[in-house]
Amino acid sequence: MSAQPRTARGTRTRARLLAAAEDVFASAGYHDASIVKITEQAGIGLGTFYLYFAGKQEIFDEVVDDLNARVRHAMTEAARAAGTRLEAERAGFRAFFRFTAEHPALYRIIRQAEFVSPAAQRRHYEKIVRSYVHGLAAAQEAGEVRPMDPEVAAWALMGMGELFGMRYILWEAEDRGADGSRVEIPDRVLDELMGIIQRGLAPAPAPADRPREDGSHE
Amino acid sequence: MSAQPRTARGTRTRARLLAAAEDVFASAGYHDASIVKITEQAGIGLGTFYLYFAGKQEIFDEVVDDLNARVRHAMTEAARAAGTRLEAERAGFRAFFRFTAEHPALYRIIRQAEFVSPAAQRRHYEKIVRSYVHGLAAAQEAGEVRPMDPEVAAWALMGMGELFGMRYILWEAEDRGADGSRVEIPDRVLDELMGIIQRGLAPAPAPADRPREDGSHE
DNA sequence: GTTCAACATGAAAGGTGATTCAGGTTACGG
DNA sequence: CCGTAACCTGAATCACCTTTCATGTTGAAC
Structure with a gap:
């Protein structure tokens, strides 16, 4: 022990x-x-x-939980500053991508957890989803998200984020080699992502980018 | 060798x-x-x-490529029968989830490839994206998908599929234990997923479910 | 400045597994 | 019914890792 x-x-x-x-x-x-x-x-x-x-497995579990806490902290902290749901979403994703760029360990370790510690892996994903559901449910009550199961939406968002992080951060960093330059998500890509999310979650016939008009705020 | x-x-x-x-x-x-x-x-x-x-690594690589070919075959075969893009998308996802249920090896092996064979892992994802891009670009020309980068959209779709497969197929199967019952994606969940995809990719201000009216068809 | 938990150490015990290789076995063409 | 190329085999080699433990060191309370 x-x-x-x-x-x-x-x-x-x-x-x-x-x-x-x-x-x-x-x-x-x-x-x-x-x-x-x-x-x-x-x-x-x-x-x-x-x-x-106690051994290798135990320290691995702790590393997973530690990374999980840190990435969630980075995301919620970034989202907290934003006003509308869409801004919060964007800030959260951006924070996630930044964290990925600075800590590639996140992916490499979570992936391995599949075998090393399935329970820790599951905890990781479930905790992130819980944060998302929380935010989505609130946005739904505020009328910023159409009626839908927020948990299902959360898995969808997380899935997109996960693969984008892999493709546009990790792979990009690998391709650039050790040239030290910080990899960031291209605005073009983040815009496309937010476009999909906005349209996918927006209430009514997708008001595109029309800001809320009743003055309510969160 | x-x-x-x-x-x-x-x-x-x-x-x-x-x-x-x-x-x-x-x-x-x-x-x-x-x-x-x-x-x-x-x-x-x-x-x-x-x-x-030649060794463990080599056979691992071949297993990855084999699984990749089989899952893509299952998806394109299923999509081929469908009429509209949305139907094709749905059929493709359903085939993917079915394959996941029948071959949990897909996930477990791809995840491990992160370390065992990063190149094989990358090949896997890139090949799937290529299929998606192909289909999306065609749908775009037919006016069924709004103007957007089909590759970015492909990564988004694949990301959602990947996590849904994990959450609603693999985890579900684990939770049920070895009771033999076939795990399928709940219709409710698949509907929500298609709802997000439909709204996210549809042309114009998200006509929700309005069918195309000019008679064109693919 | 003494004392004693708490902390630190690395050699060695005890395992495990990838890969080699020298020596069979199979089956098909002639 | 040979001859031989292809195929098959598992004991032995070599390399490496986790974990233990007997012994040494530190530092804070008194």
């Missing part, structure tokens, strides 16, 4: 292991990510690992 | 290995899928494996 550290030193060590694990899992994959590699990357002795984690 | 079989016997052996590999990769995962397990499942001697494949 993993032990929680009891002093500041221990806390630091544990955090270093977690960060190193994220790195190594993302670049080497679960199988090739040996405990030796993780502890080396963390600059920590091999045996120390087992003071804080 | 893998050798192609030169006799009927060899061809059969190779095919058995491929089928066994799909099974084992899907149920055990790449790492735990030992060559021993694959050859045992195929009812073939361990050493024989290396007559036909």
Whole structure:
């Protein structure tokens, strides 16, 4: 069983292991990510690992949950600043793509979770959907989204985001090689995406971009 | 280097290995899928494996390409029978979900390809997108799809399909356990999905379900 | 400045699995 | 009914990894 550290030193060590694990899992994959590699990357002795984690699987689970919390935080934080639902959606997606660009580990690790820790993977997707449903249901009450099952819509949105992140962020970054330039979603692509979402969710016969007129706001 | 079989016997052996590999990769995962397990499942001697494949990675790649060809075939075949674009879309998705239900290996293997064989994974997604783009561009010329980048739309459709397959087929199957009942996409969910797609891609200010009136047809 | 939890360490035990290879077996053309 | 090319086999080799544990170090309370 993993032990929680009891002093500041221990806390630091544990955090270093977690960060190193994220790195190594993302670049080497679960199988090739040996405990030796993780502890080396963390600059920590091999045996120390087992003071804080029961084993490879356990630290993997924690890495997943950690990434999940961070990406959701980035998205909701970005969406919170926006006014209309559409703006919030756009800001949320943009934050998601930015997070993907800065932490390719997210994808690489979630994908592997399919086998390494199906439960953690499921938790990840379900938590994101829950956020979406929350936002969509509110927008629905405000009349900004047509009547529909918000959960189904949430899976649709997440699906689009996931593949766009893969195609337009990760692949793009791979193709550019290590030239350091930050990959961002092209505006053209984000516009098309928002176009589909807007039309797909808008109430009535798709008012396109007409702003709300009753002064209500969220 | 893998050798192609030169006799009927060899061809059969190779095919058995491929089928066994799909099974084992899907149920055990790449790492735990030992060559021993694959050859045992195929009812073939361990050493024989290396007559036909250079190693684990190579047979994995072939399994990916094989699954890809089969799922695309299932989708285009189903779509071919349909009349309008929307019907084709629906039929294609239904075929995809059916294939997913019958071959959970598709997901489990594609996901793992993230690390095992990124190139094969990319090939998989790109080939599917290519099919979609083809169909969407044709529908566009026929005025059934609004002006937009068909490739971007293709990624959006594929993303929705992918997550719906995971959520409403695979997870559902897992939750039901091994009770043998065939998992199908609920009509309610498929309707919602098609609703989003229809509105997202339809020309003009989203005529909802109004059929085309000029008599043109594809 | 002593004491003792808490923390840190890496050699070694105990496993597992990919791949090779030397030696059979099969079956078809002649 | 041979001869031989294609095919088949699994014990043995080699490489690598997780986890344990006996021992050493740190630092904060007193």
